[in-house]
Amino acid sequence: xxxxxxxxxxxxxxxxxxxxxxxxxxxxxxxxxxxxxxxxxxxxxxxxxxxxxxxxxxxxxxxxxxxxxxxxxxxxxxxxxxxxxxxxxxxxxxxxxxxxxxxxxxxxxxxxxxxxxxxxxxxxxxxxxxxxxxxxxxxxxxxxxxxxxxxxxxxxxxxxxxxxxxxxxxxxxxxxxxxxxxxxxxxxxxxxxxxxxxxxxxxxxxxxxxxxxxxxxxxxxxxxxxxxxxxxxxxxxxxxxxxxxxxxxxxxxxxxxxxxxxxxxxxxxxxxxxxxxxxxxxxxxxxxxxxxxxxxxxxxxxxxxxxxxxxxxxxxxxxxxxxxxxxxxxxxxxxxxxxxxxxxxxxxxxxxxxxxxxxxxxxxxxxxxxxxxxxxxxxxxxxxxxxxxxxxxxxxxxxxxxxxxxxxxxxxxxxxxxxxxxxxxxxxxxxxxxxxxxxxxxxxxxxxxxxxxxxxxxxxxxxxxxxxxxxxxxxxxxxxxxxxxxxxxxxxxxxxxxxxxxxxxxxxxxxxxxxxxxxxxxxxxxxxxxxxxxxxxxxxxxxxxxxx
Amino acid sequence: xxxxxxxxxxxxxxxxxxxxxxxxxxxxxxxxxxxxxxxxxxxxxxxxxxxxxxxxxxxxxxxxxxxxxxxxxxxxxxxxxxxxxxxxxxxxxxxxxxxxxxxxxxxxxxxxxxxxxxxxxxxxxxxxxxxxxxxxxxxxxxxxxxxxxxxxxxxxxxxxxxxxxxxxxxxxxxxxxxxxxxxxxxxxxxxxxxxxxxxxxxxxxxxxxxxxxxxxxxxxxxxxxxxxxxxxxxxxxxxxxxxxxxxxxxxxxxxxxxxxxxxxxxxxxxxxxxxxxxxxxxxxxxxxxxxxxxxxxxxxxxx
Numbered sequence: 132x133x134x135x136x137x138x139x140x141x142x143x144x145x146x147x148x149x150x151x152x153x154x155x156x157x158x159x160x161x162x163x164x165x166x167x168x169x170x171x172x173x174x175x176x177x178x179x180x181x182x183x184x185x186x187x188x189x190x191x192x193x194x195x196x197x198x199x200x201x202x203x204x205x206x207x208x209x210x211x212x213x214x215x216x217x218x219x220x221x222x223x224x225x226x227x228x229x230x231x232x233x234x235x236x237x238x239x240x241x242x243x244x245x246x247x248x249x250x251x252x253x254x255x256x257x258x259x260x261x262x263x264x265x266x267x268x269x270x271x272x273x274x275x276x277x278x279x280x281x282x283x284x285x286x287x288x289x290x291x292x293x294x295x296x297x298x299x300x301x302x303x304x305x306x307x308x309x310x311x312x313x314x315x316x317x318x319x320x321x322x323x324x325x326x327x328x329x330x331x332x333x334x335x336x337x338x339x340x341x342x343x344x345x346x347x348x349x350x351x352x353x354x355x356x357x358x359x360x361x362x363x364x365x366x367x368x369x370x371x372x373x374x375x376x377x378x379x380x381x382x383x384x385x386x387x388x389x390x391x392x393x394x395x396x397x398x399x400x401x402x403x404x405x406x407x408x409x410x411x412x413x414x415x416x417x418x419x420x421x422x423x424x425x426x427x428x429x430x431x432x433x434x435x436x437x438x439x440x441x442x443x444x445x446x447x448x449x450x451x452x453x454x455x456x457x458x459x460x461x462x463x464x465x466x467x468x469x470x471x472x473x474x475x476x477x478x479x480x481x482x483x484x485x486x487x488x489x490x491x492x493x494x495x496x497x498x499x500x501x502x503x504x505x506x507x508x509x510x511x512x513x514x515x516x517x518x519x520x521x522x523x524x525x526x527x528x529x530x531x532x533x534x535x536x537x538x539x540x541x542x543x544x545x546x547x548x549x550x551x552x553x554x555x556x557x558x559x560x561x562x563x564x565x566x567x568x569x570x571x572x573x574x575x576x577x578x579x580x581x582x583x584x585x586x587x588x589x590x591x592x593x594x595x596x597x598x599x600x601x602x603x604x605x606x607x608x609x610x611x612x613x614x615x616x617x618x619x620x621x622x623x624x625x626x627x628x629x630x631x632x633x634x635x636x637x638x639x640x641x642x643x644x645x646x647x648x649x650x651x652x653x654x655x656x657x658x659x660x661x662x663x664x665x666x667x668x669x670x671x672x673x674x675x676x677x678x679x
Numbered sequence: 680x681x682x683x684x685x686x687x688x689x690x691x692x693x694x695x696x697x698x699x700x701x702x703x704x705x706x707x708x709x710x711x712x713x714x715x716x717x718x719x720x721x722x723x724x725x726x727x728x729x730x731x732x733x734x735x736x737x738x739x740x741x742x743x744x745x746x747x748x749x750x751x752x753x754x755x756x757x758x759x760x761x762x763x764x765x766x767x768x769x770x771x772x773x774x775x776x777x778x779x780x781x782x783x784x785x786x787x788x789x790x791x792x793x794x795x796x797x798x799x800x801x802x803x804x805x806x807x808x809x810x811x812x813x814x815x816x817x818x819x820x821x822x823x824x825x826x827x828x829x830x831x832x833x834x835x836x837x838x839x840x841x842x843x844x845x846x847x848x849x850x851x852x853x854x855x856x857x858x859x860x861x862x863x864x865x866x867x868x869x870x871x872x873x874x875x876x877x878x879x880x881x882x883x884x885x886x887x888x889x890x891x892x893x894x895x896x897x898x899x900x901x902x903x904x905x906x907x908x909x910x911x912x913x914x915x916x917x918x919x920x921x922x923x924x925x926x927x928x929x930x931x932x933x934x935x936x937x938x939x940x941x942x943x944x945x946x947x948x949x950x951x952x953x954x955x956x957x958x959x960x961x962x963x964x965x966x967x968x969x970x971x972x973x974x975x976x977x978x979x980x981x982x
Contacts, residue, residue: 219893219902219933226904243929247901499928551830551953 142311149174149313150336160289160332161321162339167197170337171279174313177207179276181230182269182307185215186298186466187237187505188350188417188438191281193317193341195220198279203228210234210257212273214265214299214466216241216503218346225254234273235503236260239495242502249501249569259501259575261508262470266299269306278307278314281345284325285318289332292325295439295447295462296347301330302467308334317341326459349441349672351417353391356657356677361589364638364648365544366392367400369481371641372592373542373585374401374410378522381413383473383510385482389544389587391421393481395653398428415472418443418454418462420671423664424654426453436462437469437506442675446668466506473510478523479540480510484577485549486560489605489617491580491595493543494562501569504577511578513539527584527596538596541578542585547613554615556608580604586611590618591637598634610635680979683935684751684767685951686737686760689862691944691964692729694720699967700739708735711774712781730759730784731777737763737941738773743968744939749975753902753933755895755926758826758866759783761913763941768890770909775885779913782881786874787864787917795870797825797862798835798842802855808833811848815841823868826921827900829950834860834920836868867897871917879914887913893933900925902933923947927954937978939963939971 138144153173156166171194175181183198184191199220209230213221216238224230225248234257238245248254260268269275280300282291293300307314315337370393373379384390401407412432416422418440425431435455439447439462447454447462456462473480484493484507495502517539519525524537545555566574584596586608593607610626612618629635638645655661658671697705697718709716714731722728741763756764762780765771771779800808809824812835816822822837822845835842842859849857865871887910894903896912900922903909927947931954938951942964951960959978961971 223904240934241932243925244902244932247899247925247929251899251901499925 146311146313153337157337159287160335160338162337164340164342167193167339168200170315170339171197172201172205174315174337175201175206175209175277178209180210180212180273182212182275182278182280182303183221184278184280184299184303185213185217185221186296186438187215188347189281189296189298190217190346191279191317192218192346193339193343194279194281194315198229199223199227201229207231212265212269212275214262216245219244222248222254231255232257234258234260234265234268236262236265237505238501238503239505242500246499246501246565246569256569256571259503259571259573261504262466262506263474263509266302266467269302274310275303275307275312278303278312280304280314280316281341282316282318282330284320284322285316285338286322286325286332289335289338290325290328291316291318291330291332291335292327293329294326295444295464297329297464298438298466301465304330304334313337315339317345319344326461327457329463347441349675351386351419351440352442352672352675353386353388353419353421354658354675355391355395355421355653355655355660358388358392358395358650358653360648360650361546362388362392363396363650363652364643364645365389365546365587365589366396367643367648368592368636368638368641369393369542369544369587370396370401370406371404371643372636373479373540373587375404375406377478377526377540379410379478379540380521380523381415381477382411382479382481383415383477383506384419385480385507385510386419386505387483387544389483390481391419392653394419394421394425395655397425397430398654399652401430402428415469415477418447420658420661420669421655423661423669426450427664428654435469435472436464437466438464441672442670445670446665449668470506470509473506474512474514475517477510477539478521479542480507481542481544482507482511482578483544485555486557486562487543487545487555487586487608488560489556489558489608490601491583491586491604491608492560492576492578493583494560494575494577496565496575496577497561498564501565501575503575507577511541512582513541538584539582540584541582542587543578543583544587547588547590547615547618554617556612556615556617558617588613591635592641594634594636597632603634607634680749680937680975681752681933681935682749682937682939683753683755683930684741684764684939684941685947686754686756686763686767686941687944687946688756688758688760689729689733690946691942692723692733693943694718694723696736696943697732700735701742704739704742705735708777712777714781726788727781727784730780733759733943734762734776734780736943738766738776740941740963740968741767744971747968747972749972751892751939753893753895753930753935754890755923755930756897757923757947758897758916758921760941761897761916764894765887765890765909765913768892768894770888770890770894770906771885771913779878779882779885783874783878783917786877787866790871790874791864794839795837795863795865796839796842796859797864797866798846798857798859799832800835800846800849800854800857801832802853803833803849804831805833807852808835808845808849811845811852814848815844817841821870823865823870824920825867827924828921828947829924829953832950834867836865837870838865866917867920869918875915875918878917882910882914895926895930897921897923897926900929902929924950927951931955937961937975939975
């Protein structure tokens with residue numbers, strides 16, 4: 132074939148042919164709920180790259196159910212791309228042969244089954260990505276043929292409102308809409324006039340009203356009642372020994388009770404220390420209810436979010452100075468921008484993990500559970516091209532190198548023993564064994580040692596960024612690892628030497644009295660207190676209501 | 680309501696456990712198998728009385744719950760309990776179930792008249808127990824690591840002296856508990872290959888339908904939606920460890936909101952608490968079906 136004969140729009144033609152075939156089933160862009168299976172069987176070809184919207188929070192649950200019901204004779208061996216494997220049918224499609232390969236980020240809710248299906252060869256893993264790697268590859272070498280996404284509302288033309296839980300929808304839709312991919316969206320509701328347009332109808336091919344609203348879980352809600360005094364002690368140490376010491380202005384908190392404790396200590400302990408107005412005015416974080424007391428008492432100036440949080444809608448709508456809210460009065464979230472902010476704009480990430488090895492690498496992947504990772508690997512890594520003048524970033528700059536750079540603060544907060552009395556500090560991560568079993572290219576480490584600047588335990592804080600050799604780093608970790616096998620290698624002499632050089636700090640070195648770590652120090656003791664702080668605007672989901 | 684139905688195997692049996700069973704069902708089974716069920720402690724020394732008795736009790740409880748309008752999302756049997764689990768999911772008919780269970784009991788009874796059995800080690804991981812087993816097992820006196828009931832609880836199956844030797848080693852190596860069990864057969868090990876082959880052959884002409892829910896397989900610990908692997912588990916599980924810990928771990932991925940524990944006994948309390956926390960649970964060994972139904976309906980309204 133000569134150049135003049137080459138068809139440079141073959142993808143566009145293929146899409147047009149497919150769309151023409153389903154024309155009889157469409158009215159404008161709309162298909163009937165009952166025709167969904169027929170639509171998917173006609174628009175998805177075997178071997179296609181398909182993004183099924185499984186976000187950390189929002190799930191395109193109607194479309195995932197329909198995809199799991201298609202005839203494997205007609206549609207098989209799909210290459211699925213999903214940021215989150217959250218629902219059983221996300222894996223059923225592999226058992227039934229509808230799909231064969233998966234590129235993903237997070238699989239926490241299905242981690243045992245993912246692990247089993249990799250072991251028996253039912254599911255072939257492309258890579259386990261950080262969120263930003265996965266989104267980025269949608270525009271490079273994982274360009275999707277079809278995307279299946281979820282929106283709250285659509286108007287008659289097919290414009291979409293995605294509201295509080297916009298999350299990944301824009302980035303997914305954009306990757307297909309401008310590369311002749313097919314964009315299919317499920318909507319909870321069809322309306323004449325949208326509150327606002329989050330995604331224009333031009334980018335959408337098919338709209339299908341769902342039989343029930345998309346699945347949404349309140350993943351970032353932590354009941355203050357379950358915060359322990361040990362977590363309060365660690366929170367106090369972190370506020371003094373990290374937030375205050377490094378003059379931290381912007382932060383992301385991972386999900387967990389350790390960070391919930393810090394949020395509830397700012398208006399009380401933080402106030403006592405005179406830190407109000409001095410630390411953490413700017414946040415990249417989901418609208419977690421435990422932030423309400425800090426917001427109400429004037430600690431927080433801005434919060435941008437990856438997604439929404441069930442029950443926080445009215446509260447957010449009433450606080451547009453703090454949250455990102457459209458003129459319609461509802462929040463807009465965006466996980467891609469949130470992750471980007473975590474990489475390039477934040478002073479600090481604080482999170483938790485299930486295992487930390489003797490070198491300081493951490494992972495939530497354990498034997499039998501291939502959980503992948505949520506936001507932690509992006510939030511908890513240091514982009515080396517960054518250049519910042521914020522005091523916190525500069526405070527980690529080595530003083531013996533004129534060209535030296537600062538570093539993002541990456542803090543791991545863990546109790547030395549986990550839930551089932553298993554040591555968190557281990558010589559080797561289970562992840563090393565999992566890499567072999569699942570034949571992965573990389574050991575599924577969540578946060579690398581080199582990016583981890585601080586570890587906080589109930590024993591004290593290790594300032595890993597101050598160590599200048601791996602041996603010293605290991606000694607610092609051992610010094611705060613309690614009576615775990617790793618911790619038992621430490622001794623009083625080494626500990627005192629590390630303390631003297633500021634590499635390890637115990638509570639007394641920070642002026643924190645263990646006996647002060649009481650639950651009464653929390654700004655809210657329970658969910659009801661959070662509702663009161665919100666002036667009745669926060670409406671907790673039923674499972675968090677113990678009163679009424 | 681997404682419920683997980685759990686069916687234990689042998690261990691919790693007791694005299695008069697069949698007192699609540701529908702007399703019509705009991706008569707039908709006795710007639711089909713040409714077997715009078717005695718329901719006494721003495722009779723439960725006999726493998727056929729015991730296995731058929733337990734399955735009759737479980738099938739009766741399943742029938743009553745189905746009649747009350749409940750269905751399992753997930754079903755897990757432990758060893759003998761796999762048959763009632765498959766029945767609860769509509770995969771095997773009651774007559775086929777009882778026919779197969781009777782044969783299973785007969786085959787097991789004849790397999791190892793003496794010198795073989797099972798033990799258990801608590802407080803060591805499976806790789807640790809496997810390392811001890813490897814030091815002891817020989818062709819003449821074989822022993823295997825078998826059922827995994829919790830992360831730190833591994834059963835042993837094999838020749839009695841070999842089991843005793845592993846038990847001693849386990850104690851020397853930090854096990855919190857290690858002992859021989861009063862089980863006269865080296866179940867769930869390769870020593871049962873002959874029995875499993877015969878049982879699987881008899882199942883070949885039994886209709887096994889696709890389960891109407893998730894079946895949790897003993898021999899792999901996997902969640903199963905097709906009839907093939909379910910049939911395989913019914914026929915061959917005696918020759919494989921019961922990976923109960925994995926079955927419960929994968930069950931958590933389906934987020935059930937209630938667990939129904941069938942009779943007899945309540946052997947899985949510890950592992951269920953570890954895996955599921957304070958999820959709603961019903962123990963049919965301790966309450967009538969009417970009481971259980973009342974609770975289930977109450978929780979259904981509440982959630």
